[in-house]
Amino acid sequence: xxxxxxxxxxxxxxxxxxxxxxxxxxxxxxxxxxxxxxxxxxxxxxxxxxxxxxxxxxxxxxxxxxxxxxxxxxxxxxxxxxxxxxxxxxxxxxxxxxxxxxxxxxxxxxxxxxxxxxxxxxxxxxxxxxxxxxxxxxxxxxxxxxxxxxxxxxxxxxxxxxxxxxxxxxxxxxxxxxxxxxxxxxxxxxxxxxxxxxxxxxxxxxxxxxxxxxxxxxxxxxxxxxxxxxxxxxxxxxxxxxxxxxxxxxxxxxxxxxxxxxxxxxxxxxxxxxxxxxxxxxxxxxxxxxxxxxxxxxxxxxxxxxxxxxxxxxxxxxxxxxxxxxxxxxxxxxxxxxxxxxxxxxxxxxxxxxxxxxxxxxxxxxxxxxxxxxxxxxxxxxxxxxxxxxxxxxxxxxxxxxxxxxxxxxxxxxxxxxxxxxxxxxxxxxxxxxxxxxxxxxxxxxxxxxxxxxxxxxxxxxxxxxxxxxxxxxxxxxxxxxxxxxxxxxxxxxxxxxxxxxxxxxxxxxxxxxxxxxxxxxxxxxxxxxxxxxxxxxxxxxxxxxxxxxxxxxxxxxxx
Ligand SMILES: [Zn+2]
Numbered sequence: 001x002x003x004x005x006x007x008x009x010x011x012x013x014x015x016x017x018x019x020x021x022x023x024x025x026x027x028x029x030x031x032x033x034x035x036x037x038x039x040x041x042x043x044x045x046x047x048x049x050x051x052x053x054x055x056x057x058x059x060x061x062x063x064x065x066x067x068x069x070x071x072x073x074x075x076x077x078x079x080x081x082x083x084x085x086x087x088x089x090x091x092x093x094x095x096x097x098x099x100x101x102x103x104x105x106x107x108x109x110x111x112x113x114x115x116x117x118x119x120x121x122x123x124x125x126x127x128x129x130x131x132x133x134x135x136x137x138x139x140x141x142x143x144x145x146x147x148x149x150x151x152x153x154x155x156x157x158x159x160x161x162x163x164x165x166x167x168x169x170x171x172x173x174x175x176x177x178x179x180x181x182x183x184x185x186x187x188x189x190x191x192x193x194x195x196x197x198x199x200x201x202x203x204x205x206x207x208x209x210x211x212x213x214x215x216x217x218x219x220x221x222x223x224x225x226x227x228x229x230x231x232x233x234x235x236x237x238x239x240x241x242x243x244x245x246x247x248x249x250x251x252x253x254x255x256x257x258x259x260x261x262x263x264x265x266x267x268x269x270x271x272x273x274x275x276x277x278x279x280x281x282x283x284x285x286x287x288x289x290x291x292x293x294x295x296x297x298x299x300x301x302x303x304x305x306x307x308x309x310x311x312x313x314x315x316x317x318x319x320x321x322x323x324x325x326x327x328x329x330x331x332x333x334x335x336x337x338x339x340x341x342x343x344x345x346x347x348x349x350x351x352x353x354x355x356x357x358x359x360x361x362x363x364x365x366x367x368x369x370x371x372x373x374x375x376x377x378x379x380x381x382x383x384x385x386x387x388x389x390x391x392x393x394x395x396x397x398x399x400x401x402x403x404x405x406x407x408x409x410x411x412x413x414x415x416x417x418x419x420x421x422x423x424x425x426x427x428x429x430x431x432x433x434x435x436x437x438x439x440x441x442x443x444x445x446x447x448x449x450x451x452x453x454x455x456x457x458x459x460x461x462x463x464x465x466x467x468x469x470x471x472x473x474x475x476x477x478x479x480x481x482x483x484x485x486x487x488x489x490x491x492x493x494x495x496x497x498x499x500x501x502x503x504x505x506x507x508x509x510x511x512x513x514x515x516x517x518x519x520x521x522x523x524x525x526x527x528x529x530x531x532x533x534x535x536x537x538x539x540x541x542x543x544x545x546x547x548x549x550x551x552x553x554x555x556x557x558x559x560x
Pocket of ligand 1: 380381387388399452453
């Protein structure tokens with residue numbers, strides 16, 4: 001009997017929900033998807049399509065990486081093409097989810113058209129694809145730098161081809177405008193530059209060269225330059241974008257190991273001009289899985305090999321960044337190689353035919369003392385941008401308040417340590433994402449710490465601390481590792497690790513992408529997880545976390 005009642009009420013609910021959903025859908029909006037270049041953005045609540053325009057809830061703006069600043073009701077587009085006037089768009093309140101109050105939404109097609117770009121609607125997949133336009137390709141005759149500018153952020157990669165020597169730059173999520181830019185400038189080592197639409201979402205720039213050149217790059221995902229240098233016997237620099245593996249290399253990587261592998265030996269450690277190199281000889285090229293772990297700080301690699309029992313070598317030499325090397329046999333028949341560190345290090349991995357080399361170096365802007373450093377503390381959100389929020393008993397808890405409280409403690413403690421501290425906001429006010437990093441860049445800050453609380457679509461489904469760094473920036477990862485290493489000791493929350501922001505969005509997080517110094521975004525805990533939230537709102541916890549962040553930063557700088 002009771003079952004029958006439960007069932008009947010479930011049916012009633014279903015009918016009620018269906019009715020609500022139908023009134024909501026009858027407004028002419030339907031859920032759709034947004035793809036930036038080649039990658040679909042996972043957005044919740046989803047964008048809505050009205051037959052002509054895609055509306056996205058304003059809270060997703062940050063994820064697009066576009067140069068704009070939002071208030072509660074308007075969006076100001078910054079840095080528009082020279083021929084278009086500055087624009088401020090009004091947001092439109094739309095009922096994004098049934099039974100909820102309207103959310104301010106932004107018209108994506110209109111924004112992209114103004115920023116200079118292209119959108120394509122696919123009815124079948126209900127997806128709007130956004131493409132940037134290529135604005136400029138220019139070679140600086142003095143420096144030989146290739147400067148590339150696109151209207152919106154793009155993902156790009158370089159490829160070296162031989163016979164004849166060519167450097168290929170592929171911009172994905174990019175299109176040529178009706179009047180494609182003509183490459184400008186000359187450089188002795190570049191014979192010709194060609195620009196073409198390689199496939200519907202990729203623009204290809206080809207440089208014909210006399211001799212192969214390697215590249216290092218800098219800039220943002222919208223505007224960057226490649227420096228061309230003579231290719232030497234040395235392997236690629238760590239700050240070049242990683243080259244995609246060639247077919248050949250991956251085929252070799254998957255070939256089975258030699259039947260009679262020599263017994264596994266611990267790697268050798270050498271000092272180099274840049275730092276320290278840990279070298280493990282291999283009988284075939286391998287691409288090991290690498291993990292960066294905390295408490296204690298260590299780098300762990302899964303490598304092929306057979307081993308009967310654990311090998312350990314105590315190094316304990318801060319000048320080599322190493323406390324110990326360990327090789328541990330695993331059940332899967334591989335060896336777990338552990339590099340226990342004396343401090344946070346910038347680490348890059350290079351594998352060749354016959355070895356794995358782990359390069360360790362002092363992270364950028366580390367060294368010296370905290371007193372000599374300028375540090376920007378960025379409490380996320382503010383003002384009408386509340387950030388994530390969750391119910392706690394009969395009130396709402398907002399991310400902007402929690403992160404401001406923690407950030408203030410961090411700033412106070414850093415100042416007490418003698419550091420120069422700049423806060424992007426010291427009170428409850430709205431600040432654009434780009435204004436935050438501009439402040440840090442203009443101040444030539446050494447480090448940028450953005451403080452946030454996490455949230456995910458399902459309450460109580462995720463818990464713990466995550467620290468994000470941009471793309472594959474080894475210096476920012478080192479900074480994040482140093483901070484997480486101290487945080488995990490005091491939070492009582494799980495560590496979700498130090499992660500690249502490209503695991504979130506193709507273009508990464510705006511504040512990390514546009515800051516010129518090592519930068520991390522700290523997600524202290526999940527505001528919509530009961531355990532995390534109870535801690536996050538506790539003033540004692542906020543202080544403890546702030547102290548840990550400062551200890552982490554201090555150890556990153558001072559190495560103790
Ligand atoms: Zn946030």
